[in-house]
Amino acid sequence: SYVLTQPPSVSVAPGQTARITCGGNNIGSKSVHWYQQKPGQAPVLVVYDDSDRPSGIPERFSGSNSGNTATLTISRVEAGDEADYYCQVWDSSSDHWVFGTGTKVTVL
Amino acid sequence: EVQLVESGGGLVQPGGSLRLSCAASGFTFSSYWMHWVRQAPGKGLVWVSRINSDGSSTSYADSVKGRFTISRDNAKNTLYLQMNSLRAEDTAVYYCARDGRVDDYGDYWGQGTLVTVSS
Numbered sequence: 344s345y346v347l348t349q350p351p352s353v354s355v356a357p358g359q360t361a362r363i364t365c366g367g368n369n370i371g372s373k374s375v376h377w378y379q380q381k382p383g384q385a386p387v388l389v390v391y392d393d394s395d396r397p398s399g400i401p402e403r404f405s406g407s408n409s410g411n412t413a414t415l416t417i418s419r420v421e422a423g424d425e426a427d428y429y430c431q432v433w434d435s436s437s438d439h440w441v442f443g444t445g446t447k448v449t450v451l
Numbered sequence: 452e453v454q455l456v457e458s459g460g461g462l463v464q465p466g467g468s469l470r471l472s473c474a475a476s477g478f479t480f481s482s483y484w485m486h487w488v489r490q491a492p493g494k495g496l497v498w499v500s501r502i503n504s505d506g507s508s509t510s511y512a513d514s515v516k517g518r519f520t521i522s523r524d525n526a527k528n529t530l531y532l533q534m535n536s537l538r539a540e541d542t543a544v545y546y547c548a549r550d551g552r553v554d555d556y557g558d559y560w561g562q563g564t565l566v567t568v569s570s
Contacts, residue, residue: 376556378496385546385560386488386496397558429496433554438510440486440498440554 345434347443354449361417363446365430368411373432375413377406381426389428390415417448425450453477453559455547460564467537467568473530473547473561481505481525484550486557487532489543489566499545500532501554515541537568 348366355361365375375393378386389400393408403418417424430443459471473485487499500511500521509521520533530547544565548557 374555378557380496385562386548386557387560388551388556388558391551391556391558427495431496431556433556438554439512440488440501440557442488442496442498445495 344437344439345432345441347430347432347441349428349430349443349446351444352447352449354451355417355420356451357420357422359420361420361424361448363415363417363428363430363448365413365415365443366411367413367432370411370413370432371409373408375406375408376431377404377415378429378431379424379426380429386429420448420450422450424448453549455549455559455561457545457547457561457564460545460566462567462569463537464570465538465568468533468535469537469566471532471534471545471547471564471566473532475528475530475549478549480523480528484553485521485523485530486548486550487521487530488546488548488557488560489541490546490563491540491543494543497543501550502530503553534566537566539568542566542568 377390379389380386390406394406405416454476456474486501502521518536522531544563546563547561549559551558
């Protein structure tokens, strides 16, 4: 089955840039989606189709995808961005959604 | 406003059954594929199952295949997950999610319902 690997944690100072990677075999050929989940809350879609943002998501959230790595970038990080972030793809071979292992973003 | 409200969670003994519901409002439910995703305490998101818009096609994670059944009632705007032969490892918060496109991503999620399997 398809596996997506994320770093367990990323720490960043307020105002700086956080980059969260999502590794998968030839992930650049797939559409990657990203979710933010704060403690006790449901996931929220923050980026879809590699780099598009749903309405209401700040421009500070952006994404890219190439080769074996997709990246979620959070610019000008704020305290409110502290959360767990998950990447997700649809695996056509299994007809399943696949989620990454998740990354906890800590704002210092 | 799109709303998804799960219900039906609770404490159940190993080997028991439970049916979860997800009531949808604020959109044309019958036009969207729907998914169930679960999250064990302190763990990550795990996809469970999906159903297409008219209920004619379903898919399941290997871990629940043969034990769980996803279904929907488009007249009642409700998604279901029938869970049988429950195991301790099924303990999790179960979320329903609307598919923003066909089998692609979850654009709206419910608040989740907790299922605890324990004796």
